[in-house]
Each structure stands twice: as structure tokens, then as C-alpha cells.
Amino acid sequence: MNAAIRSPQPPLTRSVEDYLKSVFHLTSQGGFATTSDIAEMLEVAPPSVSGMMKRLSETGLIEHVPYRGVQLTPQGRRAALQMIRRHRILESYLTSKLGFDWGDVHVEAERLEHAVSEKLIERMADALGEPRYDPHGAPIPTAAGEIEEAELVTLAETAVGSSVVLQEVGDENTERLHYLAEQGLIPGVHLTVIDRQPFNGPTIVRLGDGTTRVVGQELALLLFCRSIDGE
Amino acid sequence: MNAAIRSPQPPLTRSVEDYLKSVFHLTSQGGFATTSDIAEMLEVAPPSVSGMMKRLSETGLIEHVPYRGVQLTPQGRRAALQMIRRHRILESYLTSKLGFDWGDVHVEAERLEHAVSEKLIERMADALGEPRYDPHGAPIPTAAGEIEEAELVTLAETAVGSSVVLQEVGDENTERLHYLAEQGLIPGVHLTVIDRQPFNGPTIVRLGDGTTRVVGQELALLLFCRSIDGE
């Protein structure tokens, strides 16, 4: 007889959507998302997070273990995946239909994802041919809420001598993305790991066209690769 | 030395954008927008409007004459026209590029207009070839903030025997728009006014294809026409 039970789906606010997305990303490797990690990701103060976590666990979107952290409930996960689908479809659409640069789309999508209707997203997805990856190579959840989980390894971890395909660029910084694109380090490119300097030094790779690149550790950690050795 | 003077452009909130748009529409025939008209248009209580009007006149976006009403300042008008441009470009884009129905685009655009960047709007406008009218025939303000002001007359006011072109449909109700489209009463259509029943009765028109339509007064008041007699 109380509101929480009766109301089926009070639409989520922008803030709530952002918190859910953060928790999803922070728990993608399993475990709990901590208050301070969420606070840092959303650029708010930790007490703001504590307050929101309380609200969200009351509405059943997250599970909160005080002083430990939070995890998404199935319902929260569904909502988070929906937001991520929106975000990645938007990025894809802006890139391929409106000529946006892959370094710029993140910010734009971040604002739009809270305002687009389901219908618009599906129209965009349709116009794009139901893409499976966004411009950065990240998998796009299906409308049903399924997301591909690939076993990827960062370029910094690859074995010297191995061959990989750059699958996903885990970054959203405009300048870094511009630089990477200039270097030809974009999803889908084939890389052969030629060498790696010691003490967290750069990795040297050969691209498909035979040219080589020296990739510092900071960037190498953002380049998620799929091995193609054994296949 | 105070904040209002120093800060160049504190970005407007969604609410503020909506209020400015309302005031623009309510003052388009000149005069003042009243508190209760704004309240009705935005579906809020009159005191909410009074409060907002106070804020907006303090920030220089409107001119408030207490107990009389409000008007936009040049700065407020600029902001309002920018929102209207966004709205109409969005409607146009959704209609022609994503297959939305002209009856549905209003709601969608209403949500998106607060979230899109200037850059995205200009990309859309570009992709559309800088359209001058939205799907309902309403003029789209230029990026510079100019808007066409046409002398239009509603179909209910046209002289029997005259010839007109349906220029703009002043409605945003989905069902009515669907009905009008079915009847072929869409912007650009050529109409000859054959007859009008007395006592606010319907207007009978002939379309370009020779078929006739009986248009009740309620709808006829929404159909803005341009005369083509004298030309």
C-alpha cells in the first residue's frame, strides 16, 4: 500500500542515471563500487554519494553494504545498460551520420543520453544497421539488455612477439583520442608487438601497413586488444 | 564587481529556457505576457511564474511590470529564438532523416532542445540544407537570430472564393496533426475556399487535386494561410 510498491516505474532523474552508470562501470570487473570512487567519477563530494546510495537502495536499484560499497541489483543493471546503450548508439550515430569526430562525441552523447526517447534510439540504431560496437570499439548493449563481455588485454600486457587486434580504446579524452587516431591506433587495426622497454617503458608495435609506433605505457593501458595468435 | 555583471553567460537552466520560450510565443503579437498565461502554457502554478519572473528580470532576460506582465529584453529574445531554432531544426531532422511522423516530433524535440549543443544543431541544419521551415510550416530562426514574420490569416478568416496556400499548421497535438495529414491538409497545399457555413460553421475548401474538404472552425483556426489572389 505504499508508494514504492504501487508506482511501477517513476522515471529516473538525470542524476540517478549517472550514478547507475558509474556503479556499472566500477563494478564491471566484479566486486563493489566504493563511495569515493563514485564520487571521483561523477565529480561530486563523497557525502553526496552516500546520500544518493541510500535513496537508490531504498528504491531497489542498488544493494548497499554500509562502509563496504554498492552493487547494482538486476533492476539497476537493466537501467544502467539502457543508458549505456543510449550513449553508445548516440556516439555511433553522431560519428557516422553527422560527421562528428570520435574525440568529441562522448561529451555530446553524455548530455543527450538523458533526453532521448527509446524510440529515437531505436530509430538511430536502425539507421546505422544495429551496430554492435561504438566508435571506440566498446560493445553496445542490445535493446534487450545483453552486453558482450570480451576477454581483452591491454597493449601494455601483451607478450612481445604476439599479434593482436586493437579492439577497444578505453578513453574519452578528446586530445588523447585525436592523437591516437593520427597514429592510426583505432579499433580494428592489426598490431604486432615488436618490443617493450623495461621499467614500464613504451611498447613498440608494427601496424598492418608495416609502419611502427612507440606507445607509452599510459596510452598502452588504454588500448584493449584481442589476441589472434592461436587462431 | 558583483556576480551578475562579471559572469558573462551563466548557462540557462531547462526551466529558464522554457519560460523564455513561453514569453516569446505569448508576446509574438506584441503586448505583455501575463502571469496566468505563462502558468497555463507551462502547466505550473501562478506563484511559480511570479517567482521565476522576478529571477529573470534580475538577470536581465525579461522586463517585468508588476501586475501587468512581462516582455523579453533583447537578450531574452535572443535566447528564446535560439531555443526555437533548436526545436524546429530538431523537428525537421527527426522528420526527414529519421522517419518520425510530424505528429510526434514536437514532444521529442521538446526534450532534446535543452540537451543539444550548438554544434549538433548546426550539423543537423547543414545535413538538411539549412531548412527555412519546420514540418509544420513554422519559420526557423537563423543561427544569427532572425526570424521571418509572415502575414498569415487563418482558414477561418479567408474570404469565400479566395485562393490560398496553407503555410503553417499552428498545432502540436498528435491526433489532430495525424487527422490533418490524412486529409491532405499539410503545409504547401493549395486551397480554394468554396463556402463557409454561418454561425462559426465549417469552411469548405477544394484541394489542388480537385477533391474537397469540410473543415470545422476549431481546425480552421489552426490553419494559417497565405493569400495568392492578387499575385
Add this chain to the structure above:
DNA sequence: TTTGAGAATTAGGCTAGCCTAATGCCCTGT
């Protein structure tokens, strides 16, 4: 010229989200 209906405003209160300062909990290192 007064009066009263109707519109506008002021008074006072609520929620969502944010903040800082104060307090509480947990765990590791001695």
C-alpha cells in the same frame, strides 16, 4: 466613489542534489 472579482504577489513549505564540517567505522601496523 466605492466595492468586489479576479489576477498577481508574498509567505511559507517541500524535494532533489549538491556542499562542508563533524563524527563514526574499519583495519592495518606496531
Add this chain to the structure above:
DNA sequence: ACAGGGCATTAGGCTAGCCTAATTCTCAAA
């Protein structure tokens, strides 16, 4: 076993926007 650092939470406050109830203003009609 416990002291202290570090993270989390609670306490208390703020703004934007909304609300209802009470008050004030305006103007037209008697």
C-alpha cells in the same frame, strides 16, 4: 590489543523549482 589513518556516514545548510494559502493590487461596474 589498540592507536591512528583513511574512508564512510551523519549533521546541517544551500539553491532551484515547484506547491498551497494568504494577501495585495487593479479595474470595471454599480
